[in-house]
Amino acid sequence: MLKSADDGTLTAQSQPGGGLERWVERHLRYVMLAPTVLILLALTIFPSLYMFYAAVHRISPNPDLPWEFVGLGNFARLLSDAQFHVALRNTVVFTVVAVTVEFLLGLGLALLLDKFIRRLSFLKTVLMIPMMLPPIAVAITWKLIYEPQFGVLNEIMYRLGLPLQAWAGDVNLAMFSIIVADVWQWTPFIFLLMLAGLASLPVEPYEAAALDGASSWRQFWDLTLPFLKPVIAIALLLRVMDALRLFDLVFILTGGGPADRTKVLSLYIYQVAYRFADPGYAAAISLFVLFVTIVFSTWFMKRMRLAD
Amino acid sequence: MVRKLFLTLAAAASALAISGAAWADITVLVPSGSEGDGLRAAAADYAKMKGTKVETVQAPYANVFEQGANAGATKSGVFDIILMDDPWIPFFAENGHLEDLTPYFKNAGLEGPDNDFLSKSLAICRNPYNSGPYVCLPYVGNAQMFFYDAAKYKEAGVDAPKTWDDVLKASKKLTEDGGGRYFGYVFRGGQGNPVVADFMPIFWSYGADLFNADRSKVTIDTPEGAAAMKMFMALRDVSPKGVESYNANEVGTALAAGTSASSINWPNWVATFEDPSQSKMVGKISYTAIPAGTKPGSSEIGHWTMGIMSASKNKQEAFDFMLWATSPEQIKISAERGNPPVRTSVFTDPELTKQEKFRHYPVLMEAIQASTPRPRHPKWPEIENAFGIELSKAVAGTITPEEALKNAQAAVEQITGLK
Numbered sequence: 001m002l003k004s005a006d007d008g009t010l011t012a013q014s015q016p017g018g019g020l021e022r023w024v025e026r027h028l029r030y031v032m033l034a035p036t037v038l039i040l041l042a043l044t045i046f047p048s049l050y051m052f053y054a055a056v057h058r059i060s061p062n063p064d065l066p067w068e069f070v071g072l073g074n075f076a077r078l079l080s081d082a083q084f085h086v087a088l089r090n091t092v093v094f095t096v097v098a099v100t101v102e103f104l105l106g107l108g109l110a111l112l113l114d115k116f117i118r119r120l121s122f123l124k125t126v127l128m129i130p131m132m133l134p135p136i137a138v139a140i141t142w143k144l145i146y147e148p149q150f151g152v153l154n155e156i157m158y159r160l161g162l163p164l165q166a167w168a169g170d171v172n173l174a175m176f177s178i179i180v181a182d183v184w185q186w187t188p189f190i191f192l193l194m195l196a197g198l199a200s201l202p203v204e205p206y207e208a209a210a211l212d213g214a215s216s217w218r219q220f221w222d223l224t225l226p227f228l229k230p231v232i233a234i235a236l237l238l239r240v241m242d243a244l245r246l247f248d249l250v251f252i253l254t255g256g257g258p259a260d261r262t263k264v265l266s267l268y269i270y271q272v273a274y275r276f277a278d279p280g281y282a283a284a285i286s287l288f289v290l291f292v293t294i295v296f297s298t299w300f301m302k303r304m305r306l307a308d
Numbered sequence: 309m310v311r312k313l314f315l316t317l318a319a320a321a322s323a324l325a326i327s328g329a330a331w332a333d334i335t336v337l338v339p340s341g342s343e344g345d346g347l348r349a350a351a352a353d354y355a356k357m358k359g360t361k362v363e364t365v366q367a368p369y370a371n372v373f374e375q376g377a378n379a380g381a382t383k384s385g386v387f388d389i390i391l392m393d394d395p396w397i398p399f400f401a402e403n404g405h406l407e408d409l410t411p412y413f414k415n416a417g418l419e420g421p422d423n424d425f426l427s428k429s430l431a432i433c434r435n436p437y438n439s440g441p442y443v444c445l446p447y448v449g450n451a452q453m454f455f456y457d458a459a460k461y462k463e464a465g466v467d468a469p470k471t472w473d474d475v476l477k478a479s480k481k482l483t484e485d486g487g488g489r490y491f492g493y494v495f496r497g498g499q500g501n502p503v504v505a506d507f508m509p510i511f512w513s514y515g516a517d518l519f520n521a522d523r524s525k526v527t528i529d530t531p532e533g534a535a536a537m538k539m540f541m542a543l544r545d546v547s548p549k550g551v552e553s554y555n556a557n558e559v560g561t562a563l564a565a566g567t568s569a570s571s572i573n574w575p576n577w578v579a580t581f582e583d584p585s586q587s588k589m590v591g592k593i594s595y596t597a598i599p600a601g602t603k604p605g606s607s608e609i610g611h612w613t614m615g616i617m618s619a620s621k622n623k624q625e626a627f628d629f630m631l632w633a634t635s636p637e638q639i640k641i642s643a644e645r646g647n648p649p650v651r652t653s654v655f656t657d658p659e660l661t662k663q664e665k666f667r668h669y670p671v672l673m674e675a676i677q678a679s680t681p682r683p684r685h686p687k688w689p690e691i692e693n694a695f696g697i698e699l700s701k702a703v704a705g706t707i708t709p710e711e712a713l714k715n716a717q718a719a720v721e722q723i724t725g726l727k
Binding site: 171277 | 381500549554565689697704
């Protein structure tokens with residue numbers, strides 16, 4: 001039986017007899033942890049293990065055929081699969097460019113608005129709107145903006161006498177168009193994190209620096225950036241992990257085209273699993289993405305800590 | 309053991325996801341759009357008439373395939389009937405997801421579907437094509453036609469386009485005069501299914517095909533293929549900028565808004581073009597057969613067909629519904645709801661043909677009878693994807709048409725294992 005102690009914590013009160021109660025009392029911490037562990041096992045561990053199991057098999061869409069063990073065969077396919085290489089390259093390009101732009105814009109906006117934000121707090125709400133929208137709604141909105149014949153962007157271009165562009169359809173513009181939409185949606189996320197970081201900075205070092213005659217740039221470089229480092233690290237890590245999983249924007253805006261220029265890993269995994277009915281190979285690609293994400297995250301966190 | 313557990317979990321998840329359908333006597337998986345809407349309306353009628361509750365689950369085009377494949381692979385029995393695009397039939401049939409309809413016809417005292425169905429509509433429902441047992445029944449009689457603004461074509465010096473050269477001639481003139489805001493031609497250039505669907509009729513009209521007659525060899529990179537590709541590239545040059553990302557909606561909008569003069573299109577778009585609330589071109593668009601190249605033109609057939617899922621627990625009820633929904637009376641009602649028919653009696657029904665909105669029926673019936681199916685292969689989705697990537701690259705200009713044919717040949721050889 002649980003009883004509230006004077007300090008407010010819960011303690012087990014022993015009762016004579018009641019074997020079960022005594023057992024619960026002895027193993028209380030395990031009992032309390034059990035639901036979490038079970039949920040974790042069901043939702044994370046089991047699917048992950050199952051993905052490993054699937055990745056070493058060739059799985060026929062015919063349920064009457066047995067799964068064929070292929071060992072590392074599905075992983076070996078990654079080496080010679082040209083479509084996978086294209087998707088990997090596009091994912092890296094997207095992640096590097098989009099996250100860099102989002103970070104620079106988010107940080108810039110936060111620095112710019114830091115001093116005024118209390119007076120213009122509605123700005124925070126406005127800037128958060130893109131982030132709160134469902135990704136599919138963002139993708140459809142941008143699809144309409146980019147529409148070559150009736151889209152608002154080309155209407156502006158036309159009125160300005162500029163050449164009309166196939167924003168999501170041109171091989172040279174498609175990836176750029178996706179990056180712009182992603183930047184629009186996720187810059188506010190970086191902005192908010194940076195703003196929170198800036199609000200928590202100590203005042204004294206800046207006062208001392210000002211007395212010593214340090215310029216604003218010097219203060220930013222030698223004080224703000226080092227103080228913000230932990231926030232920057234978290235923001236970049238979260239955005240990189242999210243960017244590696246990009247799907248919605250590409251699925252709606254370009255479908256991976258034109259000419260495979262916007263095919264990213266998530267879209268390719270989806271195609272392999274559901275369009276080509278090859279879940280074993282899709283599991284192998286998914287594990288590769290998981291591996292890359294874990295390696296990058298570990299390296300990045302270690303580096304940030306070491307630098308500190 | 310692990311596999312069984314996973315399959316059971318997947319099946320349970322699917323069942324939960326469509327829990328609304330759980331209490332129905334029959335559950336039918338249908339696509340979004342007019343095809344699915346038509347069958348949904350028919351299901352409501354059936355429930356009233358027969359007292360059998362038919363639940364329809366609607367999903368976007370690609371998701372119908374995915375949900376059907378998933379239900380088949382997990383033997384969940386969650387869907388009794390699937391309304392399939394015809395190129396999917398080999399995949400579903402050869403992976404054991406579809407029921408052979410022969411015993412059901414026998415039980416009903418029938419030898420098979422009656423001969424009022426168009427022969428090409430029935431041929432696709434047999435697996436292997438036109439020779440094996442029936443695994444489905446045709447419901448929506450889609451086959452491509454050539455849509456064009458006759459007045460604009462006349463202005464450009466072409467009365468009625470009979471060949472792709474006629475189309476190119478008119479389109480060139482109209483695009484040159486259009487000042488970047490009007491175009492002679494438009495097509496679905498989006499990677500994958502869209503660009504392949506709009507290229508195949510041109511491919512066939514120059515005597516090319518993906519495989520030889522006995523399907524033992526891939527035949528994409530041939531002189532005939534090169535001739536088709538040359539025409540396709542010329543048509544791209546007179547189409548709107550960005551056509552490499554166009555799908556059905558963009559092409560349909562371009563025609564309905566009167567910003568493009570012609571395209572290959574599907575008959576279910578006729579209702580949109582003839583609807584004043586959606587189209588500026590009511591009564592102005594003409595419909596004709598696919599133009600000829602060096603060979604007679606041939607449409608791509610794209611019927612929606614109903615098949616019984618092998619894992620269904622209500623197979624007889626499903627068959628009874630399919631037989632009822634594809635009867636002449638019901639196909640006529642379906643036609644009135646905007647779906648092209650699959651029966652001669654409906655195509656020639658004077659009650660329909662006298663109406664302006666069905667003026668394309670003679671052309672469509674001819675188009676179906678002169679149509680060609682997409683290659684019947686269980687790996688068609690993968691083949692289409694690979695071919696679509698190379699076509700998309702050619703349309704976007706990142707590789708030459710010759711490279712596109714060569715790459716597509718190699719990719720399809722690798723997928724099919726044919727050399």
